[in-house]
Amino acid sequence: MPDTFSPTQPSYIGPRFEDAKVYDAMRVGVVTCRPETTLEDVGRMMVGYGIHSVVVTDLEGKGRLWGVVTSFDIARAAPDLNALAARDVASTDLATVDSDTPLQQAAQIMAERAINHLIAVQPGSDRPVGVISTRGIVAALVYGQS
Numbered sequence: 001m002p003d004t005f006s007p008t009q010p011s012y013i014g015p016r017f018e019d020a021k022v023y024d025a026m027r028v029g030v031v032t033c034r035p036e037t038t039l040e041d042v043g044r045m046m047v048g049y050g051i052h053s054v055v056v057t058d059l060e061g062k063g064r065l066w067g068v069v070t071s072f073d074i075a076r077a078a079p080d081l082n083a084l085a086a087r088d089v090a091s092t093d094l095a096t097v098d099s100d101t102p103l104q105q106a107a108q109i110m111a112e113r114a115i116n117h118l119i120a121v122q123p124g125s126d127r128p129v130g131v132i133s134t135r136g137i138v139a140a141l142v143y144g145q146s
Helices: 039-049 071-077 103-113 134-143
Strands: 053-057 065-070 096-098 117-121 128-133
Touching (some): 039 071, 103 117
16 A cells, blocks of 8 residues: 555646636536435445536426535435435525636635535526536636636
8 A cells, every 4th residue: 555645636727716717617517316316326426427416306307406415415314325315315405606607706605605516507597517616616726827
């Protein structure tokens, strides 16, 4: 077992934090599940895709946003992951932001609401196009280019 730690390379190559928009630092695309999906399956999605939140969409299959399950929700539900579904733990007070919103404003929304993720939507619609996380904010803060 190695006794040194080697950090990964920065994944953000974009404008300075002060000049960045949500689309510069967000993870493009949204992983979704239905409300009846077990938390075990939601957890497998998170691990498989290397993400910390899964968007829950409506029952009618029209892709409308319904809620979000985070890795913290999964951890709190342990060990009952097969007994609970996404609908049982999902936050339905969704925080969305237009993808062209300044990153500073997104960071402020996260701070005010004490949350780690915002669902980025296509401007002028409620169509999800990505997720901005506190990790994306930090990456822009420390690796943003002038």
